[in-house]
Structures are given as structure tokens and as C-alpha cells.
Amino acid sequence: MIEKNRSFAESTRLQHRLHELVPGGAHTYARGSDQYPDEMAPVIERGSGARVWDVDGNEFVEYGMGLRAVTLGHGYSPVVEAACAAIRDGMSFSRPSRLEVEAAEDFLGLVSTADMVKFAKNGSDATTAAIRLARAATGRDMVAICNHPFFSVDDWFIGGTEMSAGIPSDITDKVARFSYNDAQSLAAVFDAHPGEICGVIMEAATAMAEPNPGFLEEVRALCDRHGALLVFDEMITGFRWSEHGAQSVYGVTPDLSCWGKAMGNGFPISALAGKREVMELGGLNTDRDRVFLLSTTHGPETASLAAFRAVVRAYANGDPIGRMEAAGRRLRDGVNEVVADAGLTGFVEALGRPSCLVFATRDADGQPSQAYRTLFLQEILDRGVLGQSFVVSAAHTDDDIDMTIEAVSGAIPTYRRAIEAGTVDGFLRGRPVAPALRRKAFPRRL
Incomplete structure (x- = not known):
């Protein structure tokens, strides 16, 4: 009852x-x-x-x-037990741990379209690093963003939302938007900004929208034609559509992909993965100006890396x-x-x-x-x-x-x-909820 x-x-x-x-x-x-x-x-x-x-x-x-x-x-026991075992041996050191090698190998074993990976804590860390890499790799500033609800807490995205207070207006001048399942809207962005678009960031699919036949392939072709990088946000699709990502479901390979959420079954971990020639701009083997790419104190802490490895095993065994x-x-x-x-x-x-x-x-x-x-x-x-x-x-x-x-x-x-x-009056016991990203607060304290 x-x-x-x-x-x-x-x-x-x-x-x-x-x-x-x-x-x-x-x-x-x-x-x-x-x-x-x-x-x-x-x-x-x-x-x-x-x-x-x-x-x-x-x-x-x-x-x-x-x-x-x-x-x-x-509280999934194998993940909790793996994290607790890692914690007992120390979580953070002044040099990389063995877990960083093992977790990277596990990740790249799942995402075979990527050559390198770097771990962080939040999805926004990964998406913003992807945009920085795209700008550095192409020498361009503008970003084409698909009209999905959310990509990052950082200025390049939030500046275009209702909650743009505190963000200089010239930030949004470097962003152009296009519509999902409408390759012509993306082509129009490239045509309006010739030689200016560093990359395209999008989700390959959402809960409500699957790609129309040929759409993702057209996006890939447009990026190649105009010399822009394709970035897939796999925060939601990764480990829900497939542990290999939506890119594996739809057969389209991005230059960079951004992961998080279910990677750690609740433990804080995210990842940026991609092609070696792009990722190495944030490494040591580059003749170009280096990109400051995801240098975080807690990115490689052992508990979350161990949790991620346990998640990988759970998907492999079940x-x-x-x-x-x-x-x-x-x-x-x-x-x-x-x-x-x-x-x-x-x-x-x-x-x-x-x-x-x-x-x-x-x-x-x-x-x-x-x-x-x-x-x-x-x-x-x-x-x-x-x-x-x-x-x-x-x-x-x-x-x-x-x-x-x-x-x-x-x-x-x-x-x-x-x-x-024809009304909720008399049935609803308070005020209606409101969109999370909105310009004004409620007129009274919650």
C-alpha cells in the first residue's frame, strides 16, 4: 500500500x-x-x-x-569496495599512481576511436578543455554549439543562457548556434563565418532526439571540409547508450569526446579523449605552443579512478x-x-x-x-x-x-x-516549479 x-x-x-x-x-x-x-x-x-x-x-x-x-x-558494492581499497593506500600523491595507467588503459580499451585520455572531476572541465584544444589546434576562436540544453558552467556556454550575469558580452560573440538534425543550419554557420569556426560541439543524441539518417555523417563532413574539430559530449550517452559511447552506436568518430556522469557510478570523474595529434598539444611532444590542458590536483585521485575501473568491470561482466x-x-x-x-x-x-x-x-x-x-x-x-x-x-x-x-x-x-x-488552482499546494536556468529568482524566499 x-x-x-x-x-x-x-x-x-x-x-x-x-x-x-x-x-x-x-x-x-x-x-x-x-x-x-x-x-x-x-x-x-x-x-x-x-x-x-x-x-x-x-x-x-x-x-x-x-x-x-x-x-x-x-551503494553498488563492487564500486564502493574498489574505492575503499584505493583510499586505504592513499588518495593523492606528488607523482602519478599505477591507477592512472590502468584507468587510462581501461578507458581507451572502451573508446577505441581515441588515442589518449585525460581525467578530471567535472563534465565542464572536459568540455572547456575540448574547446581550448580546438582553438589552439585551428588558430580560430569561434565555436559552433548545437542547441542542446547544457554543455558547461564556463563562460563560453553560460554566456548564451538566461543566467549570463557576470559574463562579458564579447564572450558570446565567439559562439554560433545551430539546430540538431538540421545539417543546413550548421552549413549556414560555416558560410556566415568562413575560416573562423574552430570546432563543433554537440551530443550525438539525446533522450528525446535520435539522429536522422545521415545527419551525423553530414556534420562530420562539414567539419572536415571547413577544417574544424568535431567534439561529441558523451556525458549522458556514455554508459547509457553504450559503454563505448553514442559514437559507437551511430558509427561516427569525433576528434574529441567528453565523458563523465556514469563513469564512476556517482564518484566524481570525467574525461577528455581524442586523437593523439590534438591531445598532444597539451603534452610534451609538440613543436607548437603548448595548451594548458586539465592540470588539476584532484583529477587523478585514486578513489574515483578505482571506482571507474570497477564500473568498467561491471559493464564487461554484465x-x-x-x-x-x-x-x-x-x-x-x-x-x-x-x-x-x-x-x-x-x-x-x-x-x-x-x-x-x-x-x-x-x-x-x-x-x-x-x-x-x-x-x-x-x-x-x-x-x-x-x-x-x-x-x-x-x-x-x-x-x-x-x-x-x-x-x-x-x-x-x-x-x-x-x-x-483548466487550472491547477485548488489542486497545487504551492507555487509552480521554474526552469533551473532562468534570469530572475522567485519573488519570495524558497
């Missing part, structure tokens, strides 16, 4: 304290309390598998799984992606069946790649709605489901999926009444 009307009192108390101590009340904007219904933003105590428990003792089936960073489940895809298909089909039975097809929908599902929420006019999204979140949170998406892990069991479908089934009657009323 699904519990309803949970208490979030201690979570709310701690969240208010976080706002006093931490700008935004969280260390990642996507984790902010403004992304959840009022006074229903759980503060997590612990997790195991696909379940988490908050400081109020509420148990949830979790989706999103650490912003897609956890594919094997919370089928995490197959389990994620099976769980995602079962969840998608179950949710959409419940919605259809309630006559709400088109208003609530689970959709996307099975290993990376999202849910859509639409208003009475069939338009995407933050207010109705908040109502849906409110109702499934009340029933023990935590997630801004339906992104699964290999740890999600049939019981987890069944509970989630049951929670959606319980949430749908309230959603339907709101659709019939």
Missing part, C-alpha cells in the same frame, strides 16, 4: 538552513528546491539500489539517479544497459497505459530512449506546463516516487517499476480534475 501525506518537516527545516548557508540552497541548480513543489523537496539521508530515504524517514523510488550519474545503483532499457520500456509502457485508461493521453506521457526516459506534462490546451508538471511531481512524491524524470538505473527492479506505475495511477485522478478545471 502506497503511503500518502508524508511529512517533509525536517527536510524543509534543513532546506531553509541550506538557503542561509549556500547560494541557491544547493550545489547544483538542477538539485534546487525550486525544482520541487513547495516544502516537498526531500533532503536525502542515504540510498541503496534504486531507493533513497530522506531525513524525515520517507522512502522513495528514485529516478534521475544523481543527475544520470548512477547507472549501477546507489549487461547494465540491457537492464536499464528493459526497465525503461516496462515503465514507459505501464505509465502510458495508466494515462490512456484515464483518458489523458497527450496530457501526461513517458517518452524518450528507454535508458533515459523523461515525462511530459501538458495543460488543458495541450501545451507544456510547469504548473501541471509541479502538480504531477506533488502527487507522485506523496506516493513515494522522487524524480524530475523517469531516468532509470540497472538497479531498478520490477517491484520498483510496479510501485511507480501504481503511484502514477494514484496521481492521475487529481491531474485529470485539474485538466477538466
Whole structure:
């Protein structure tokens, strides 16, 4: 039986304290309390598998799984044990460790299209290093960015978002944007800036968009024709589409690729990989001006490298992606069946790649709605489901999926009444959530 009307009192108390101590009340904007219904933003105590428990003792089936960073489940023993063993022998030294050799060999064994790799801690480290390399390799400044939601916290990307405060406007003058699955829009960028584009950065695919036949091949050809580097962001696709990356799924090889998230099953690790002649610009074997490339104190700390090696073994010895895809298909089909039975097809929908599902929420006019999204979140949170998406892990069991479908089934009657009323007023117990990247804050304290 699904519990309803949970208490979030201690979570709310701690969240208010976080706002006093931490700008935004969280260390990642996507984790902010403004992304959840009022006074229903759980503060997590612990997790195991696909379940988490908050400081109020509420148990949830979790989706999103650490912003897609956890594919094997919370507290996955082989990863934890490998990291703990490394920690006991020391985490950081004044010279490289054996683990740096072994982890690099493991990585390049997976990503055969790359010749060299360098590890770091954050995805933004890797993408910004890729842009720096592209600029150094080509002697050009401009970057062509695909219109995907997020690539980096650094100025070259954030300057073009709603949260551009503090970034000089001339930074964005060096960026041009093009549309996914529209090679002509990229060709137009090259034509508008002849001899100026250093590189193209994009995701090969997203949860919501697979490449049209020939699209990635056209992008590759345009880069070659105009002397620009092709950079694939594999933060999400790596270890969800394939442990070899989306580049292996679609058969198109980038010059550079950027990795992170699921590499360490929650441990902080990212990577920049690519062709030797480009990567060596940040090394010692170059006759050109050297690139200051990813020189970080904690990039090679042993715990995360050991965790990554354990993740590689888990993928080699099992089928995490197959389990994620099976769980995602079962969840998608179950949710959409419940919605259809309630006559709400088109208003609530689970959709996307099975290993990376999202849910859509639409208003009475069939338009995407933050207010109705908040109502849906409110109702499934009340029933023990935590997630801004339906992104699964290999740890999600049939019981987890069944509970989630049951929670959606319980949430749908309230959603339907709101659709019939044409408003969430009287159904939503607070303010609607808002996009994480927005120019203005809410007019009152969260």
C-alpha cells in the first residue's frame, strides 16, 4: 500500500538552513528546491539500489539517479569496495599512481576511436578543455554549439543562457548556434563565418532526439571540409547508450569526446579523449605552443579512478544497459497505459530512449506546463516516487517499476480534475516549479 501525506518537516527545516548557508540552497541548480513543489523537496539521508530515504524517514523510488550519474545503483558494492581499497593506500600523491595507467588503459580499451585520455572531476572541465584544444589546434576562436540544453558552467556556454550575469558580452560573440538534425543550419554557420569556426560541439543524441539518417555523417563532413574539430559530449550517452559511447552506436568518430556522469557510478570523474595529434598539444611532444590542458590536483585521485575501473568491470561482466532499457520500456509502457485508461493521453506521457526516459506534462490546451508538471511531481512524491524524470538505473527492479506505475495511477485522478478545471488552482499546494536556468529568482524566499 502506497503511503500518502508524508511529512517533509525536517527536510524543509534543513532546506531553509541550506538557503542561509549556500547560494541557491544547493550545489547544483538542477538539485534546487525550486525544482520541487513547495516544502516537498526531500533532503536525502542515504540510498541503496534504486531507493533513497530522506531525513524525515520517507522512502522513495528514485529516478534521475544523481543527475544520470548512477547507472549501477546507489551503494553498488563492487564500486564502493574498489574505492575503499584505493583510499586505504592513499588518495593523492606528488607523482602519478599505477591507477592512472590502468584507468587510462581501461578507458581507451572502451573508446577505441581515441588515442589518449585525460581525467578530471567535472563534465565542464572536459568540455572547456575540448574547446581550448580546438582553438589552439585551428588558430580560430569561434565555436559552433548545437542547441542542446547544457554543455558547461564556463563562460563560453553560460554566456548564451538566461543566467549570463557576470559574463562579458564579447564572450558570446565567439559562439554560433545551430539546430540538431538540421545539417543546413550548421552549413549556414560555416558560410556566415568562413575560416573562423574552430570546432563543433554537440551530443550525438539525446533522450528525446535520435539522429536522422545521415545527419551525423553530414556534420562530420562539414567539419572536415571547413577544417574544424568535431567534439561529441558523451556525458549522458556514455554508459547509457553504450559503454563505448553514442559514437559507437551511430558509427561516427569525433576528434574529441567528453565523458563523465556514469563513469564512476556517482564518484566524481570525467574525461577528455581524442586523437593523439590534438591531445598532444597539451603534452610534451609538440613543436607548437603548448595548451594548458586539465592540470588539476584532484583529477587523478585514486578513489574515483578505482571506482571507474570497477564500473568498467561491471559493464564487461554484465549487461547494465540491457537492464536499464528493459526497465525503461516496462515503465514507459505501464505509465502510458495508466494515462490512456484515464483518458489523458497527450496530457501526461513517458517518452524518450528507454535508458533515459523523461515525462511530459501538458495543460488543458495541450501545451507544456510547469504548473501541471509541479502538480504531477506533488502527487507522485506523496506516493513515494522522487524524480524530475523517469531516468532509470540497472538497479531498478520490477517491484520498483510496479510501485511507480501504481503511484502514477494514484496521481492521475487529481491531474485529470485539474485538466477538466483548466487550472491547477485548488489542486497545487504551492507555487509552480521554474526552469533551473532562468534570469530572475522567485519573488519570495524558497
